[in-house]
Amino acid sequence: MADFNLTSSDPSTFILTGVPGLEAAHAWISIPFSVCYMIGLLGNVTLLFVVGKEQTLHKPMYLLLWMLALADIGTSSSVVPKALCIFWFNLRGITVDGCLTQMFFLHMLSVMHSAVLVTMAFDRYVAICNPLRYTTILTNARIAKLGLVGLTRAVLFILPMPLLLSRLPFCASRLIPHTHCEPIAVAKLSCGDITVNRMYGLVIVFAVIGFDLTLITLSYGLIIRAILRISSKTAHQKALSTCTAHVSVMLTCYTSGLFSTLTHRFGQGIAPHIHIILADLYLLVPPMLNPIIYGVKTKELRDIVGQCICRR
Incomplete structure (x- = not known):
């Protein structure tokens, strides 16, 4: 305990407490953590390998799946x-620079993830509403450019977040009640005014995620309108089936993400360990489910994965 207190007073180090109130259960909590992480890692690495290796999958939709897996x-x-180092070895210390770096990459990749989902919605819109022009509108080169635009947007929007935190003076307490460096949890350790930090966090939520959801809603509104104009019920079902996987992934990502973000900012009556578990589920469940959803729903991908497994 003396070492813990000494480290927590080090001005160059923060202490991540893990799941506050459930420290005795950290070993048990690590089991679903590690299982979900390994399943997600295996599924996404398999997706990257198969799409990268098979020339027949070098198409816009599969390139988007490749970006999503990354x-x-x-x-x-x-x-x-x-988080597993905290649960297994009680290694709770993280440098200030390490904390800000973790924060930047986590949220930058989350915004990039959202941009890929928007591009996927546009892909489904073109495939259903302009099928004859699909190959001319969505080329591999254009998908790569859209990915680069999404990455640039993510970096520009998220870079101010750690920079704003780095200018704050921090108090004696260096304990972050979380498994990772969540921006508001870090900002609350400051002795200074964190109004700008709070406001910028909300700007990210509503300007980025809100904008992306608006574009996705618009795309699906146009898709539904196009589907309703089709007289054949078989064509209805076929058109809708092409969107099922994307809709499932969106519901998994946006629902858990928005619920976690809003409860952490406005749910003062919710127990701290519930906040932490919700935030961690958002980082564990979508990466685990996304390759499974697309593997089950996409026949071409499923068949090629099956062939690769049978060969080996």
Whole structure:
């Protein structure tokens, strides 16, 4: 305990407490953490390998899946290894620079993840509403450019977040009641005014996520209108089935993400360990489910994965 207090007073170090109130259960909590992480890592690495190796999958939709898998791996890997070090070895210290770096990559990849989902919605819109022009509108080069735009946007929006935190004076307490460096949890350790930090966090939520959800809603509104104009019920079902995987992934990502963010900022009556568990589920569940959802719903991908497994 003396070592813990000494480290927590080090001005160059923060202490991540893990899940406050459930310290005795950290070993048990680490089991679903590690299982979900390994399943997600295996699924996404398999997706990257198969799409990268098979020339027949070098198409816009699969390139978007490749980007999504990269974002999923980066998002979970920026947090879970450190969380497992806390649960297994009680290694709670993290430098200030390390904390800000973790924060930047975590949220930058989350914004990039959202941009990929928007591009996927546009992909489904073109495939259903302009099928004859699909190959001319969505080329591989254009998908790569859209990915670069999404990455640039993510960096520009998230970079001010750690920079704003780095200018704050921090008090004697260096304990962050979380498994990772969550911006508001870090800001609350400051002795200074954190109004700008709070406001910027809300700007990110509503300007980035709100904007992305608006574009996705607009795309699906146009898709539904196009589907309703089709007289054949078989064509209805076929058109809707092409969107099922994307809708499932969106519901998984946005629902858990928004609920976690808003409860952490406005849910003062909710127990701290519930906040932490919700935030961690957002980082664990979507990366684990996304490759499974697309593997089950996309026949071409499923068949090629099956062939690769049978060969080996």
